[in-house]
Amino acid sequence: MDVGQLSSPEMVHSNLGFPIDCDKLKKVSHFAGFSVREVVDKLNDLPPSADFKSAAGFDNTFWFTNEYHGGYISESATSLKDTFKEIKEFSPVSQRRISIVTGESGLLSCLPELARLSNLVILIDQNPILLFFLFSLFNKLSEIEDCRDEEYADLIKSAFLLTKDKVEGISFSEENALLLAMKYKEAFNEWHCFSSRERLEETKKALEKMHIHPLCTNYYDEESMKRLAKIISDEELDIVFFNMSNVLEYYHRFFEWKRYPCPIKGVDNTLYLNELPFTEETLCAYSTLIYCDERRAMTCTGDVFFEKAYQLHKLNIYYDVCGETLGEEKTDKDLILDACMKLAQMDPGTDTGKLVLHKLRNLLAHSSEEALSQLSENYHRIQKTLDKNKPYQSSSENEQKKYTFLSVIQLACGEAGLKINRYNPSSRGRRKKKAGEDSLAASGRK
Structure with missing residues (x-):
């Protein structure tokens, strides 16, 4: 992948080298109430995730969210569609608003609603394959004229082929990506951008006044989270919506980034995520798809998110190790x-x-x-x-x-201030020897 290309006044590149339309950034700023271009320039200075060079090694590329009924979530549980309903009813106050989402996050089914909340959406993932696929998908979507399945299939194929041309060695097939795309469309029903001509036009209009910016990074990367948080704070932006999907369930990855030795108590996998300046009103979405008996999507406000995340992490780790909750x-x-x-x-x-x-x-x-x-x-x-x-x-x-x-x-x-009761094999031998001597002495006394 092209990394480290220099930006010019006429051209901007993402931190993975994706070319960004500067004219579009100017138009988006008109709706956003702040300079999207200035924020994007700062975001592009963040180094990409350390894993990006081994792009073709991402065997599990989640092209679309699985947080829907029929995906990983059962019919009886809340799904990402319930989150979309909350987005639709949300009434933000601040003018300088952004959203942060993880992976696809159902964007093909919520862009009209999300555009009401923020005009800059930072799309975070450590997988450059997925980022390039989604970047290609949203660029091509504005050119679609009809909402038939054939056009949808052509859109997916086009984005997938562009991705394969950019990244060598992708083992995932076009047919499998298309199958997932169709399942995704059926699951989100009337929310999906190809459910009707009216919905497609709403989605295209939303794309005209918003910028979706791919950012290759990792929530467990200390430097990246601190720098991202500083950009948001320095620009006085409010995070109005945040969807981290089920990243919290990949708890072991946290300690691949924060290696031993380090403190134990007080260190959990939201440590660097905690740098992000959520407000009390931030709508936070997350899900359980691996460890909990009930797989579902959940939402809460920013003031309680980290406590909720900590409790979920605790349930996950106990279920994973103990097999019990x-x-x-x-x-x-x-x-x-x-x-x-x-x-x-x-x-x-x-x-x-x-x-x-x-x-x-x-x-x-x-x-x-x-x-x-x-x-x-x-x-x-x-x-x-x-x-x-x-x-x-x-x-x-x-x-x-x-x-x-x-x-x-x-x-x-x-x-925790506790003393260890250590096991000493040699002292155990001495105790056995002493016990034997005591037994012989007792026999002699008899």
Whole structure:
């Protein structure tokens, strides 16, 4: 992909090199009440996600959202369409408004409503394949004249082929992308831009007065989130709508970016996301598609979003590691020791085993002091389990992983002011020897 092209007064490029229409940016500024061009110039200075160079390695490219009935969400649960209804009823006060969305976020089915809230939409994803596909899709959409399925199929194919020309080695087929596109259209029904000629015209008009800006970055990248937050604050912009989809469920990725050693308590996967200046009125959308029994989309306001996100993260990590959810019958005190024992028994050579430390650190970061106290008292059981786990003894590298596993527990308990009840094999031998001597002495006395 073309990266690092220089901007000129006549031409602007995204942080992945996509050419941006400057005339369009001027028109959008007329509706927005602020210089969209100035904001875009600053956004383009953000370095792209570190993963962008391995673009073709993104096997799971989510071309369209799965947050709809028939996708990942059941008929009985709330879906992204319920979020669109809230967008439609929303009445923002501020004039300097922007929206931030993750991936496709249902944009093909909500642009007329979203254009009422903000004229600059920052589209964030770490996958450059998806960003280029969506960028091509929205550029071509303005040229469509009819809402028939044939035109929709041609639009998808055109964007997909442009993407394949730009990025070599994409294994995903055009047929599969088209199949997902049709399922997506059927699911969103009257909301979809190709549901009727009237809806298509509404969508095209919305595109005329808004700018959707692709930004290749990662919510778990500290520098990018701080710089993005500074741009928004410096420009005195309000985030009126934010949809992060189910990014919170990829909790292990957080610790791939924030590596050990680091504090345990108080560190969760919203740490850098917390830099974004949400207001009390910000409409925040997120979803559960992997770990919770009920897969659904949810919304809340900006003043409670991070507390909601923390609780969701806690439920996710416990369900992932323990296979159970927290509730009245099962507290974290009941689950924490069993969960650590399960992690201690994992084979580090497997795909799941490679995430052991990520899972452990997240588990302990969300555990109560009561649960950590019980863990500290049973630390020796974890140590013995690791010693018996043969894959950890197969090489010096695995021995180091065992040491790190125990260090994470020590750090978490230490941060909670708890003393570890360590297991010492030599002292156990001394106790056995002393017990034997006492037994012989007792026999002699008889």
